[in-house]
Amino acid sequence: xxxxxxxxxxxxxxxxxxxxxxxxxxxxxxxxxxxxxxxxxxxxxxxxxxxxxxxxxxxxxxxxxxxxxxxxxxxxxxxxxxxxxxxxxxxxxxxxxxxxxxxxxxxxxxxxxxxxxxxxxxxxxxxxxxxxxxxxxxxxxxxxxxxxxxxxxxxxxxxxxxxxxxxxxxxxxxxxxxxxxxxxxxxxxxxxxxxx
Numbered sequence: 001x002x003x004x005x006x007x008x009x010x011x012x013x014x015x016x017x018x019x020x021x022x023x024x025x026x027x028x029x030x031x032x033x034x035x036x037x038x039x040x041x042x043x044x045x046x047x048x049x050x051x052x053x054x055x056x057x058x059x060x061x062x063x064x065x066x067x068x069x070x071x072x073x074x075x076x077x078x079x080x081x082x083x084x085x086x087x088x089x090x091x092x093x094x095x096x097x098x099x100x101x102x103x104x105x106x107x108x109x110x111x112x113x114x115x116x117x118x119x120x121x122x123x124x125x126x127x128x129x130x131x132x133x134x135x136x137x138x139x140x141x142x143x144x145x146x147x148x149x150x151x152x153x154x155x156x157x158x159x160x161x162x163x164x165x166x167x168x169x170x171x172x173x174x175x176x177x178x179x180x181x182x183x184x185x186x187x188x189x190x191x192x193x194x195x196x
Contacts, residue, residue, distance in 0.1 A: 006030040011041045012056040038062035046074045057084035072099035079124040130175040
């Protein structure tokens with residue numbers, strides 16, 4: 001079977017953990033590159049890029065959340081899976097807000113972990129042609145109204161459009177921003193720099 005192997009970058013400051021996770025990932029038939037510090041990994045992401053980043057949260061010098069932020073600046077489409085042994089809700093929210101695709105707790109359960117990684121890689125492989133395209137003026141206006149809490153009918157009435165037209169635009173907005181639900185849409189929009 002001739003296919004390009006996916007490249008996964010793995011970051012943890014504990015060599016033993018790196019070894020175990022690398023072995024766990026073998027069934028996925030990916031190239032796994034291990035880093036024991038975030039700075040080296042970030043440099044490699046900027047130079048070569050990768051399909052997926054798996055990072056621990058608690059690390060000296062640069063933690064996984066800062067690494068996620070910087071890695072996403074270098075490659076906005078990068079999928080990131082954050083691992084932590086100190087999982088708490090605020091940290092999970094911070095990781096997701098900085099652009100992590102998923103969040104998983106240590107100790108890692110092999111099957112759950114492989115399923116999470118496989119799912120993230122699968123999603124990363126399904127790049128929609130609309131992803132990253134600029135929103136039209138109409139889409140920008142509809143997005144503002146969605147964020148303001150307006151429903152499709154209300155938006156349709158305000159913009160003198162049919163509900164179906166608003167739904168069509170809404171679908172395109174979500175595809176362009178690469179989100180599949182309203183919560184992620186709001187997070188992405190609110191997290192994005194305002195065009196003032």
